[in-house]
Amino acid sequence: MLDDIVLPDSTVQAQLELFWDIVSNECQEGRKYLIWLDLESSKFFEFHSNDEEQRLDIVIYKKPMMKLFPTLLTVQNQLIADNWDWKTISRTDAQQTDKLYKIFLAIVPILFINNESHTLVLILESMVELLSIPNNKVLRLLQCLLTCSRNNINKSSSYWTFLRKLYSTNSFQQSIFIDTLIASATIHRKSYYCWNFASFFATIEFARGADLTPVYSQVKQFCMRNLDYGAWKVLCEIIIIMVSANTNQYWLKEFERWNDNNNNNKLRTPNNSGRLHQKTMNWAEQELFMLSNYIKSSQTESLIPLTIIKWVYDKLEL
Amino acid sequence: MFHLSQNVCICSTIIMSLHKELHRKYIQELDSHKDDYAYWLTEHLRMNGLYWGITALFTLKYEDTFNKEEVIDFVLSCWDDLHGGFGAFPRHDSHILSTLSAVQILKTYGQLDILPATKRDKLVTFVKGLQLKDGSFEGDRFGEVDTRFVYTGLSCLSILGELTPEVVDPAVEFIAQCSNFDGAYGMVPGAESHAAQVFVCVAALAIANRLDLVNKDMLIPWLSERQVKGGGLNGRPEKLPDVCYSWWVLSSLSILQSLYCIDQEALRQFIYTCQDAVNGGISDRPDNQTDVYHTLFGIAGLSLMGFDDLEPIDPVYCMPKRIVLTIEKYGRE
Numbered sequence: 001m002l003d004d005i006v007l008p009d010s011t012v013q014a015q016l017e018l019f020w021d022i023v024s025n026e027c028q029e030g031r032k033y034l035i036w037l038d039l040e041s042s043k044f045f046e047f048h049s050n051d052e053e054q055r056l057d058i059v060i061y062k063k064p065m066m067k068l069f070p071t072l073l074t075v076q077n078q079l080i081a082d083n084w085d086w087k088t089i090s091r092t093d094a095q096q097t098d099k100l101y102k103i104f105l106a107i108v109p110i111l112f113i114n115n116e117s118h119t120l121v122l123i124l125e126s127m128v129e130l131l132s133i134p135n136n137k138v139l140r141l142l143q144c145l146l147t148c149s150r151n152n153i154n155k156s157s158s159y160w161t162f163l164r165k166l167y168s169t170n171s172f173q174q175s176i177f178i179d180t181l182i183a184s185a186t187i188h189r190k191s192y193y194c195w196n197f198a199s200f201f202a203t204i205e206f207a208r209g210a211d212l213t214p215v216y217s218q219v220k221q222f223c224m225r226n227l228d229y230g231a232w233k234v235l236c237e238i239i240i241i242m243v244s245a246n247t248n249q250y251w252l253k254e255f256e257r258w259n260d261n262n263n264n265n266k267l268r269t270p271n272n273s274g275r276l277h278q279k280t281m282n283w284a285e286q287e288l289f290m291l292s293n294y295i296k297s298s299q300t301e302s303l304i305p306l307t308i309i310k311w312v313y314d315k316l317e318l
Numbered sequence: 319m320f321h322l323s324q325n326v327c328i329c330s331t332i333i334m335s336l337h338k339e340l341h342r343k344y345i346q347e348l349d350s351h352k353d354d355y356a357y358w359l360t361e362h363l364r365m366n367g368l369y370w371g372i373t374a375l376f377t378l379k380y381e382d383t384f385n386k387e388e389v390i391d392f393v394l395s396c397w398d399d400l401h402g403g404f405g406a407f408p409r410h411d412s413h414i415l416s417t418l419s420a421v422q423i424l425k426t427y428g429q430l431d432i433l434p435a436t437k438r439d440k441l442v443t444f445v446k447g448l449q450l451k452d453g454s455f456e457g458d459r460f461g462e463v464d465t466r467f468v469y470t471g472l473s474c475l476s477i478l479g480e481l482t483p484e485v486v487d488p489a490v491e492f493i494a495q496c497s498n499f500d501g502a503y504g505m506v507p508g509a510e511s512h513a514a515q516v517f518v519c520v521a522a523l524a525i526a527n528r529l530d531l532v533n534k535d536m537l538i539p540w541l542s543e544r545q546v547k548g549g550g551l552n553g554r555p556e557k558l559p560d561v562c563y564s565w566w567v568l569s570s571l572s573i574l575q576s577l578y579c580i581d582q583e584a585l586r587q588f589i590y591t592c593q594d595a596v597n598g599g600i601s602d603r604p605d606n607q608t609d610v611y612h613t614l615f616g617i618a619g620l621s622l623m624g625f626d627d628l629e630p631i632d633p634v635y636c637m638p639k640r641i642v643l644t645i646e647k648y649g650r651e
Contacts (some may be wrong), residue, residue: 070358114362117362122411
């Protein structure tokens with residue numbers, strides 16, 4: 001039972017609480033960057049303002065974290081022990097929810113270590129609901145995970161799916177997601193799940209009636225710095241959407257699946273959203289011409305993005 | 319020295335052998351390091367890890383290395399009676415990936431019948447219950463969808479002899495939608511092509527007996543372009559080579575009967591250079607940390623190419639061919 005679960009000592013608990021505060025609170029510095037360092041320290045993490053980069057650097061020290069890890073995993077494994085279901089605890093029982101909250105704090109750092117623990121992701125999702133953790137805090141946690149320095153964490157398909165789910169069931173500012181995907185793509189070049197998220201995001205933003213110009217502009221800037229196939233594919237998809245309102249039907253269905261019982265979060269019809277921010281074929285032709293010239297003139301080892309531009313020409317029948 | 323593209327270089331010293339005994343020892347000892355952090359860090363992948371290790375040992379012809387009873391006991395201890403299916407570790411929630419690994423292990427050891435009829439029915443219900451109306455599969459109740467899970471679902475049901483048109487037909491339709499303009503496949507319709515996704519889609523179509531849907535004229539050249547200077551294979555254009563693509567790319571080419579499209583000797587040398595010649599195991603690239611995942615897929619790649627007197631491996635199921643022969647094939651007389 002919940003009462004039987006042994007928690008870390010109070011010093012560690014205080015660190016865990018501070019860690020959650022740091023990863024889940026709004027950042028005054030601009031954005032957060034969680035980095036792992038292979039160093040010894042008395043604490044498992046520290047944070048400091050990085051004025052030059054306009055961000056808050058959160059440093060996890062590998063050695064103390066690895067020492068702490070078995071304790072945290074033991075908490076998780078006590079939670080999922082046989083013969084009882086922790087999800088049945090009463091939300092109105094303050095003592096129980098307080099204990100569950102302390103368990104939640106112990107589990108959060110495991111997310112930064114075990115990238116594809118499906119059980120852990122299910123625990124997180126259930127705890128967020130049981131403890132009524134605000135969605136904006138969950139969003140900031142996911143941002144930290146997806147933009148952190150460890151590639152196995154920032155490319156986790158489970159975390160990117162979690163982000164799509166959270167985005168679909170809430171209304172957050174567009175810029176938060178653009179920042180996250182550009183930061184993640186910058187840290188982890190050619191990140192498969194990151195650019196698939198971008199494709200999903202552009203499709204749903206358009207279907208929600210939003211202007212895709214800021215997304216297009218940021219992705220284009222990224223493409224000018226990186227001949228990353230996935231990024232260029234998304235850039236071209238956005239051109240197609242903005243000109244023809246031709247969106248990926250699969251992403252629309254996924255959005256509907258996450259919102260199965262939520263009638264307040266329905267998409268606009270493609271026709272409506274198409275009219276709102278539609279660009280002309282002339283615009284598309286000019287953009288494609290400029291992009292082709294850029295690729296041809298850049299000192300690059302690859303002309304692969306040209307094949308994607310050709311795909312847009314075919315798709316738009318230009 | 320000669321150079322791979324994208325700044326990888328490997329030594330020109332040709333290593334002519336697969337360190338079979340070292341790899342056996344490396345895999346055997348993985349389970350004895352229970353005091354190591356690495357052992358606990360990978361708890362959530364234990365069932366998959368066990369499958370990778372066992373399949374590598376069978377391919378190396380060291381199938382008696384692990385105690386069969388202990389392995390089966392561990393697999394059965396991961397049964398999730400609430401949802402059906404198997405978790406990655408005792409008391410973990412079941413997931414389609416760990417469930418397939420469990421079924422593969424039981425099949426490999428000839429122990430599928432150890433599951434009582436009630437559990438077997440619950441297992442089939444769990445897997446079938448993850449299929450959505452559009453034919454895709456979720457990994458578990460979290461709801462992630464990916465062509466990986468379509469393959470996993472079909473492979474699992476195929477091994478259990480439980481495939482039906484009601485499952486197969488929509489799954490095939492979903493996979494067909496994941497085909498891209500370059501002939502390759504992505505994780506969902508419209509997603510970027512990726513060699514691992516190509517494997518799961520092509521292998522799923524092979525299980526469904528629908529390889530006629532593959533655009534071979536485009537896909538085979540795309541797969542052969544995955545070989546980079548230095549012999550290794552990558553998963554997407556301009557990515558670094560990685561030993562695991564010795565499986566994802568090669569198995570796809572093997573299923574399409576086109577293994578001749580790559581330089582097999584060069585790939586063999588690349589895999590050899592990724593071995594740890596002291597402690598055993600194979601890594602993703604030369605001099606990196608070894609792991610059991612890359613160890614299996616390096617060895618499996620060599621088996622597909624017919625090198626090193628290895629046990630022949632089946633390109634669709636990633637299990638020894640002689641065991642796969644006992645699986646009833648769907649849609650064939």
